[in-house]
Structure formats: structure tokens, C-alpha cells
Amino acid sequence: GGKAHIHQAGHLWGLDTEAVQTKLPGEYGKIVIGPAGENLVRYACVLSQERVAGRCGAGAVMGSKNLKAIIAFGAAQVAAANPPALAKLTKRWTAALRANAMTGEALPKYGTVGFLAKGYKAGFVPVKNFSQPQFDQAHEFTGEGYARDLLTRNTGCVGCPIRCGRKQMEGEKEIKGPEYETAGLLGPNLLNASFKRVGHWNYLADRLGLDTISLGGTLGFAMELKERGLADLGVDFVDLDSIPQIIEDIALRRGHGDELANGSAWLAKKYGGLDFAPQVKGMEMAAYDPRRSVGLGLGYATSNRGACHLNGGYMIFLEAMGPMSINPQSPRSKPALTMMMQNLMEAISASGVCLFTSMAVFPNALYNMAPGSRMRRLISRIMSRSGRVVQLLNSRPRLAAINLSLIPYPQALALATGMNMNLGRFLELGERGYNLERLYNLREGLRGKDELPKRMVSEPQDPQRPETIV
Ligand code: SF4
Numbered sequence: 001g002g003k004a005h006i007h008q009a010g011h012l013w014g015l016d017t018e019a020v021q022t023k024l025p026g027e028y029g030k031i032v033i034g035p036a037g038e039n040l041v042r043y044a045c046v047l048s049q050e051r052v053a054g055r056c057g058a059g060a061v062m063g064s065k066n067l068k069a070i071i072a073f074g075a076a077q078v079a080a081a082n083p084p085a086l087a088k089l090t091k092r093w094t095a096a097l098r099a100n101a102m103t104g105e106a107l108p109k110y111g112t113v114g115f116l117a118k119g120y121k122a123g124f125v126p127v128k129n130f131s132q133p134q135f136d137q138a139h140e141f142t143g144e145g146y147a148r149d150l151l152t153r154n155t156g157c158v159g160c161p162i163r164c165g166r167k168q169m170e171g172e173k174e175i176k177g178p179e180y181e182t183a184g185l186l187g188p189n190l191l192n193a194s195f196k197r198v199g200h201w202n203y204l205a206d207r208l209g210l211d212t213i214s215l216g217g218t219l220g221f222a223m224e225l226k227e228r229g230l231a232d233l234g235v236d237f238v239d240l241d242s243i244p245q246i247i248e249d250i251a252l253r254r255g256h257g258d259e260l261a262n263g264s265a266w267l268a269k270k271y272g273g274l275d276f277a278p279q280v281k282g283m284e285m286a287a288y289d290p291r292r293s294v295g296l297g298l299g300y301a302t303s304n305r306g307a308c309h310l311n312g313g314y315m316i317f318l319e320a321m322g323p324m325s326i327n328p329q330s331p332r333s334k335p336a337l338t339m340m341m342q343n344l345m346e347a348i349s350a351s352g353v354c355l356f357t358s359m360a361v362f363p364n365a366l367y368n369m370a371p372g373s374r375m376r377r378l379i380s381r382i383m384s385r386s387g388r389v390v391q392l393l394n395s396r397p398r399l400a401a402i403n404l405s406l407i408p409y410p411q412a413l414a415l416a417t418g419m420n421m422n423l424g425r426f427l428e429l430g431e432r433g434y435n436l437e438r439l440y441n442l443r444e445g446l447r448g449k450d451e452l453p454k455r456m457v458s459e460p461q462d463p464q465r466p467e468t469i470v
Contacts, residue, residue, distance in 0.1 A: 002074060009068045013038060016207040017047045020069060028158070029072040034209025036251040037063035041261040043214030043284070044251075047206065050165070050176045051157060054211035055283065056305050081418030089415060093357075093408050094161045100360040101367035102323075107164040107356065108154050112180035114143030115321060119184070122320040122328070123462065124292040126189045128237065129220035130278050130285070130455065133462035137193035141183075146195050151177065162356055168199050178202040178212075181309075184287025185216025190223065191237045201243055208251035214263055215247070217284025221264040221277050231271040233260055275454035281306035281446065290452060290470050291461035293319040295326070295334040297470035299342065301450045304437045310355060313341035317359070318383070323366040324376060326383045329467045333387030339394050340427070346437075347430030351413050361406050393424075397431070400424035 017034040036044035037059030044059030098104040119125035120138045127135045156163030166177025225231040234256040249257025268277040278285045283306025290297030299312025319328035369376045400423045414421040461468040
């Protein structure tokens with residue numbers, strides 16, 4: 001058993017996340033907050049190296065306890081239940097990730113900003129606070145353009161074969177490049193087509209300890225408040241030069257930043273505009289307009305922590321972003337599929353594996369199929385009619401007492417822990433975790449109905465296409 005110690009760290013208070021990590025001993029095992037967490041910004045995040053646990057204001061929770069950092073270290077080994085078999089499976093799995101069109105090629109090459117091109121085509125990239133269907137400067141703002149003009153190299157979390165992280169230069173310094181969510185919400189969502197700007201704002205937000213999804217959602221909403229004459233919070237769709245100052249003001253709760261630090265739901269209560277505040281239960285939406293992925297809309301509405309694409313089940317991948325398209329405008333089979341995806345994502349996260357590995361669940365044959373090919377349409381049609389079968393599995397997951405090589409998580413978990421595990425049990429543990437999370441959040445004060453903002457359910461995203469609505 002390890003020991004925990006609490007140390008005085010007054011000399012670290014006020015430092016940004018980069019400076020505090022440099023001052024703390026060791027290279028790995030640190031979780032820190034920046035000034036935003038100290039100042040209880042509602043969407044303050046926690047960081048470990050460059051990686052961010054962004055959502056839900058975990059940074060403010062640490063800040064409220066005067067906890068600047070947590071460091072863990074030691075030399076104890078974690079013994080696997082079956083080391084040789086686990087090593088063999090890991091080797092096979094790593095090779096499969098490297099060979100997959102998404103995890104072995106697209107993500108390492110373009111990172112998640114590569115999703116932008118698909119997003120423009122499918123129409124799910126948020127533009128001008130989710131108020132427009134198309135971004136006029138889309139051609140200037142793509143993952144391919146980023147790779148060509150700014151990318152210095154790709155990078156990744158410890159031991160990851162995918163390496164979806166980006167690096168770019170800012171002056172003489174190499175900094176972290178943005179991910180899709182950040183690019184979407186600080187880019188088209190604010191009518192900004194400059195990756196240089198997004199890179200700078202992203203770096204600033206990381207150092208100050210702000211979640212870039214909620215930051216972009218809150219800024220976009222405040223800009224629309226200004227445009228409609230409801231409130232002037234110092235931000236405007238036509239003046240992007242003030243953004244770095246505003247980001248700093250938010251983290252330090254200065255001037256208008258003090259109110260912007262409370263997020264879009266709080267602003268809507270004070271100034272109006274709840275119908276177009278891009279949030280659910282007080283948390284801002286990720287960079288996917290649910291009117292182009294109604295399953296994701298259901299996921300946003302029912303997620304345990306507000307409008308989170310991942311906790312919501314990431315249905316966008318089945319509906320519009322992945323290798324198939326289960327009619328993104330139709331609700332058919334979506335309740336069952338959303339529930340299954342929420343449970344599956346929960347189980348994968350609980351296993352400690354990165355969710356991006358799940359993109360390799362789809363074989364290359366599917367990724368390589370022509371978009372309109374008969375086979376792809378057939379698969380999409382079968383999936384869109386799968387609701388009853390999926391619902392049966394949702395209610396009786398143990399019927400799936402099988403292991404599939406394309407879904408290696410249950411087997412890996414069994415070999416690592418010795419647990420009796422298969423796909424059905426894995427889904428069951430996902431559901432258990434999901435429900436527990438909900439109960440915990442309700443006990444701690446989660447409020448609000450499972451519903452989307454009115455704009456999403458009453459205002460077609462594309463006025464020419466009435467079906468673009470949840
Ligand atoms: S672990 Fe996940 S987030 Fe980290 S580099 Fe790999 S794919 Fe990217």
C-alpha cells in the first residue's frame with residue numbers, strides 16, 4: 001500500500017499549468033490546475049503534461065479545495081493475471097491499430113482536425129454559435145491545410161501507437177496543436193478561419209487551465225448575445241483580436257471575464273437567449289451540431305454530465321463521421337444504438353483504454369468502400385433496422401457471451417485482471433458504470449431535464465432542408 005502526503009504549495013499558487021509542472025519533481029504522474037481552476041471558473045480543466053481532462057470543471061473542484069497538484073510515483077509493479085497471453089494480445093492489437101485506415105493512417109497524419117473535412121460535407125461543424133449550416137471559409141480551415149502549413153510533427157500519449165497529437169511552432173517555441181473540438185469551437189463557431197489563432201488560443205487556454213470546448217461554446221454564445229443586442233460582454237464575431245485578452249480575463253475572473261467564466265447557461269439566465277445557448281444541463285456542446293446527427297442529439301440530452309459527445313455515446317461516428325452513415329436525420333433504431341454506445345464507451349473508458357482505439361473496430365474494407373457503394377448502403381440500412389436486436393442486447397447483455405477479435409477489450413481485461421469477461425459482461429459493466437455515474441451526479445446536485453436547447457429542436461440547421469432538426 002502507498003502513502004499519501006499533503007504538502008504546502010503556496011509558492012506554486014498562481015502559476016500556469018506549464019510552469020507548475022516544470023517546478024514539480026519527476027516527469028510523469030502529475031495532475032495540475034492553472035489559474036482558471038484556482039479562480040473557480042466553471043469550466044476549468046486539469047492537465048497532465050499536455051493532455052487535458054477538460055470537461056465538467058474538475059479544475060474548479062481542485063481549486064475549491066486549494067489543491068494545486070497531485071503527484072503519484074513509485075516502483076511497484078502491477079502484475080497481470082496472464083502476462084504472456086496479454087503480451088501476445090497487445091502485440092496483435094497494436095499491429096491492428098497500425099494497419100487500420102483510421103487509427104494507423106488518418107489520425108497519425110491529420111490528427112482529429114482531419115475530421116473537419118468530413119464535418120463540412122456532412123454539415124455537423126458548428127458555425128457562428130450553431131446558427132449557420134455552412135462555413136464560407138471552410139476550404140481555408142482543414143486538417144489537410146493544417147498538416148501542410150503548420151504541423152511540425154505528430155505526438156502521442158505514453159505508449160500509444162496512434163499518436164493523434166499535433167505539434168506546431170509559435171515563434172521559436174514548439175507548442176501543442178489543436179484537436180478537432182477546439183478547432184471547431186474556436187474556429188468556424190466564432191467565424192475564425194485561422195489555425196494560427198486557434199493554436200495560440202488553445203495554448204493559452206491550456207496554460208491557464210480552461211476547457212476549450214466550453215470556452216468556445218461560451219464565447220460563441222456571448223457573441224450572439226452581442227449581435228442580438230442582449231448583452232455586450234466584450235466579444236464580437238467581427239473582432240477576434242480581443243480573444244487572447246478575454247481568455248486571460250476569464251481565467252483571472254477580471255472584467256467581463258468574471259461573467260464569461262460561468263458559462264453559457266449562467267449567461268442565458270442573466271441576459272436571455274436560453275433557446276440558443278449551446279448547452280445541456282449547464283455544459284456546452286462539443287463541436288458536432290446534433291441537427292446533423294440526431295442520435296448524438298439524444299446522447300447529448302441523456303448524457304450523465306450534459307452535452308458531452310463521448311459520455312453521450314459518440315453516435316456521430318455511426319451516423320455521419322465514420323465509415324458508414326446510419327441516416328443521421330432519422331430517429332429509427334437510435335434510442336437502442338445510443339444506449340449501447342453509451343454503455344460501450346463507458347466500459348472502454350473504465351478499462352483505461354483510449355476511446356480512439358474503438359475506431360479500429362471497423363475493418364479497412366469498410367473504410368475503403370466507396371461512399372455510395374451498394375455494400376455500404378446495405379450495411380447502413382441493416383444497422384438502421386437493428387433497433388430491436390440491439391435493444392434485446394441492451395436489456396439482456398449476457399446473451400452476447402462471445403469474444404470478437406475486432407473488439408478486443410473484454411479479452412484484454414480478462415487477461416489483465418483474471419475477471420471472467422466477454423462482450424456481454426463488458427457491456428453490462430458499462431451500463432453499471434453509467435448508472436452509478438448518474439446516481440452519483442444526481443446526489444451531488446445534477447439538475448436539468450434530459451432535453452436539448454430549443455434551437456436544436458425547432459430551428460432547422462439548414463433553412464432549405466426542414467429535416468435538419470432533432
Ligand atoms: S492515447 Fe488516444 S488521445 Fe493519446 S495519442 Fe493515442 S489516440 Fe491520441
